[in-house]
Amino acid sequence: MTWSSRTTVSTTIIILASLAYIYHRQRRAKQTRQLQRAADELHPRLKEHTNFQQYTTPYAIYPRIRTYYQPHAHHESHADISELPLLVFIHGLGGLLPQFAGLLDSLTSIAPCFGLELPGHGRSAFEPKGYEAYTMEANAALWKIAIEEICTRNNHKSVVLIGHSMGSSLAALLASTTSTAPTLSVPVVGMIAICPRAHQISPKELNAAHKLSSTPNVVINILRWFDRYGDEDSTSVKRVVGDSNESDLKRTQLAWNRQYRTPVLKRVTLGLLPRTAPDGKLTGGYPSEAVWKGIAIPLFLIAGDSDTVCKPEEINLIVQYITGKPINEAEKIPQPSDEHQSSTNGLIPTTIKAPNSIIQTITLPSPAAHALPYAHSTYRLVSALIESFLSTHVSSKLDFPYQLRLLTTSGKWDVKNLAKWKDILPVSAPIHTHTSENGLFRALKTMREQDDEHNPTLFLRNWRDKIYAVIDISHDTPVYNTKTLDKGGVEYHKFPTVSKIPPTPLEVQDFCTLVDRLLLERDARPDHDERAIAVHCHYGYNRTGFFICSYLIERMGYSVQDAIDEFGRAKPPGIKHAHFLDTLWLRFAGREGEMKRSSEVREADMTDGGGSAVLARDDAGNASEGDVM
Structure with a gap:
């Protein structure tokens, strides 16, 4: 090899190495x-x-x-x-x-x-x-x-x-x-x-x-x-x-x-x-x-x-x-x-x-x-x-607890839209009962410290033997003393998400990972039980339903519509807002058969109002722009 050839090869190597480094x-x-x-x-x-x-x-x-x-x-x-x-x-x-x-x-x-x-x-x-x-x-x-x-x-x-x-x-x-x-x-x-x-x-x-x-x-x-x-x-x-x-x-x-x-x-x-x-x-x-x-x-x-x-x-x-x-x-x-x-x-x-x-x-x-x-x-x-x-x-x-007492007694800390909150079922029926009559999930509305019916003390009395952990997905500071749950044997986990918008794919992934870990910890306990995981935002419909449906689809093999129906059966009327439902369909529509089924279900919703409502409705069935939690 001539000197000029060696120089060309060396230069080429240096250039390629530089490009690879860049x-x-x-x-x-x-x-x-x-x-x-x-x-x-x-x-x-x-x-x-x-x-x-x-x-x-x-x-x-x-x-x-x-x-x-x-x-x-x-x-x-x-x-x-x-x-x-x-x-x-x-x-x-x-x-x-x-x-x-x-x-x-x-x-x-x-x-x-x-x-x-x-x-x-x-x-x-x-x-x-x-x-x-x-x-x-x-x-x-x-x-x-x-x-x-x-x-x-x-x-x-x-x-x-x-x-x-x-x-x-x-x-x-x-x-x-x-x-x-x-x-x-x-x-x-x-x-x-x-x-x-x-x-x-x-x-x-x-x-x-x-x-x-x-x-x-x-x-x-x-x-x-x-x-x-x-x-x-x-x-x-x-x-x-x-x-x-x-x-x-x-x-x-x-x-x-x-x-x-x-x-x-x-x-x-x-x-x-x-x-x-x-x-x-x-x-x-x-x-x-x-x-x-x-x-x-x-x-x-x-x-x-x-x-x-x-x-x-x-x-x-x-x-x-x-x-x-x-x-x-x-x-x-x-x-x-x-x-x-x-x-x-x-x-x-x-x-x-x-x-x-x-x-x-x-x-x-x-x-x-x-x-x-x-x-x-x-x-x-x-x-x-x-x-x-x-x-x-x-x-x-x-x-x-001191801050909670201070602010609740002065009326500064309470749930939004109290009258509407009171009309909502505190705890849903069991969700996904295939492996246990108690279900895999329960959907809650947020607890309220000074409430006569849905406060942490009464919740423990009624649900301690049926619920293993509570996942709070609301973005706000809870209006109840979460330590009461921990001390009473029900784990409390804060998983804050933003209201009004569907959870991101990363948030869903992290939620599924959290639920997986809680179930592993529950099953590893000496007193192995089949208590459910409770989830709540404010009212327990849109974000709560979205996360639970996503888990049922991702981990339990549900179709999109079956997951929506299962959540709606346990907590009627189910996910209320159209953009939450749309995002569920869009995110999981790539699975085999889901795109076709999505189209069929949407046509049924448009023609006879069946299934989960495309228009957000309150519990009385009236069109509503509220309940965005």
Whole structure:
């Protein structure tokens, strides 16, 4: 081969490799955007309350930071509600806001909530590129300015910091009186650290981080690919979720790991390293013992027994930093006889007397791992523990039953269109009775705390032996005390969706996954039973019917019309609004025989008004534009 031929071949290879690299980058960017959009579709709460802000700090200008802010639904109704502290959610390395979605479903009912995604994380722009913008001090400064701005804008007088993993370290820097980071001008009245890290970077980790800084990104990408080899069962996923058998959790974790970019990983990792100050002392990086010792507010430490990223021993170290004694030797405070115990599966935190406040600790049993805030098996428990801590040790006004009593007695919190609500059947007949006379589903109207007939206490008395769990698909804060159900042996699950529009395919998929998981948990109980899954929106017709029909079609093999008929039989007149019915037919019409049947049924509806009404009608059969729930 001549020299010119070799040159041509080399040039061709370089061009092809460059094109392949560009294609890979564009394809990955497209996949990342799709993942981010999918996450928002699955969590409409985040989508509805998301904004993008520019922040200027002493370290950098961040042009596009994704923020989430949701005020309390009744912040204008009563002074006690308007004065509640702002709950601030701080994610960790590689984290993003959807990891808090499960906690937000519950905690937005009791307090205003705020969070953001650090630069290069989630949907926040990877700008600027300078390494100095990604140190712990820079991240803490960004949080300080963001918190102070949102508090000033919305008149919040205090905050509670809720951090996960590295987010707990950032919370400590913001909350400690001995922190090297600038302190918040807004009082911090409580802190929750989920999977916290107590110690600073070890010499081994320091050496690995320095090697990382000199390793080309392409090499790191290859190493990360091998780390993800095996997809859902890869080391990359198991490191975070442990031995979880939740396939949807593992798929989600894999997607998050893939979308986290190597240049961001490198900058944030190097930003965790301490630096030598002019006086020779180490500064920066993870909080030191002195920083933890300066936390003088109620502190709740939550760990997972199977966590290998931030091991449960870390919370013992933090207690020792603050009190001078390990947990087993520290002075304990007797736990009040507990009204929250049943909603926390009988797990009772240890409460310890600290020099200036209290510390509460709990380690959730295996297989609880690093994904505590968003694993299906733990997030509801974590939420219940946080609610109990907040109402007991931060403010009694953060107790949901207290707020419910306060607002219902003042007439500020009630169901919409009470007269219409009262006329609707509280609980439907069994739906899908093929395997059990009790049925697979029951359709409800929402409960009402002060109602004489359909409140949680009476519901338990009448239905505890027939209903295993309640899925609340309404978007609003419930007008009943959901803890009554949990304590009474009926699980409560919030699955918020937007009214008036049919659920998206992703919402249906997530609903089906939730029902599958609940049925597996029910069937795995020692006292295996065949209790049904109850679903409600407001009145229990359109959204409730759409989700139940979708499950019957997707999982139980129903035709579209058979599913519609089954729901209508159990809760007459069934799905009322035409656009919900149209969407059901359209979404599942591609199945064999459904298109033809769809046409036949619609012709029958047009000619004789049979089947499910095309025009929305009220219970008396009158045309109506109401009942859009």
